[in-house]
Amino acid sequence: MSNTHNPARAILTRRGFAAVALGAMLPLALLATPASAHEYKLGELEIGHPWSRETPAGAKVAGGYLTVTNHGEEADRLIAVSSEISEKGEIHEMAVNDGVMTMRQLPDGLEIAPGEKVELKPGSYHLMFMSLKTQPKKGERFLGTLTFEKAGKIDVEFAVDAMGGEPEHSSHGNADDHSGH
Structure with a gap:
């Protein structure tokens, strides 16, 4: 038998090439897509996964709670927060000193140094939405506005988790229970 041109083989080769090309491009496309569609960019600042309980x-x-990463060469400062669910918003710090838990408002805001990532999380830096107008419910989202000293304002959506929080947040217990506030 002679080795003759086989049209079926040519079609498979073209299809195989297209599949290989698509298979090679798909992982690259996934790398170019943000890990979460719940991230925001404001100038040199990146705000990641705003959430509440x-x-x-x-x-x-x-x-x-959220993360702020400063990709710039100058420090910036989160100086204000507001939301559609509350009359007032504040930036707070919680710490344990000599076995005593303290919480205080940061009236001058929270600095984000150049090249640094600051995580606002239960038991640490966090935002307080005070005088609630509505109760955040699991599965819902609410709008908030973050104001930075240099970068300006950005509107974000806070995803609402269960009272116990997401699995990765559950290890913090009820450190963010501010019922005595």
Whole structure:
């Protein structure tokens, strides 16, 4: 038998090439896509995964959490927060000193140094939404506005998790329970 041109083989080769090309491009496309569609960029700042927790009926406050990464060469400062669910927003720090947990408002805001990532999380830096107008419910989202000293304002959506938080947040227990606030 002689080795003759086989049209079926040519089609498979073209299809095989297209599949290989698509298979090679798909991982590159996934790398170019943000890991989460819940990230925001404002100048040199990157804000990652704003979230909150569902609150019990009658709660007057809720916490807000996120990350801020400063890709710039100058420090910036988160100086204000507001939301559609509360009358007032504040930036807070929680710490344990000599076995005593303290929480305080940061009236001058929170500095994000150049090249640094700051995580606002239960038991640490966090946002407080005070005098709630509505209770955040699991599975919902609410709008908030972050104001930075240099970069300006950005509107973000806070995803609301269960009262116990997402699995990766559950190890922090109820450190963000501000019912005594």
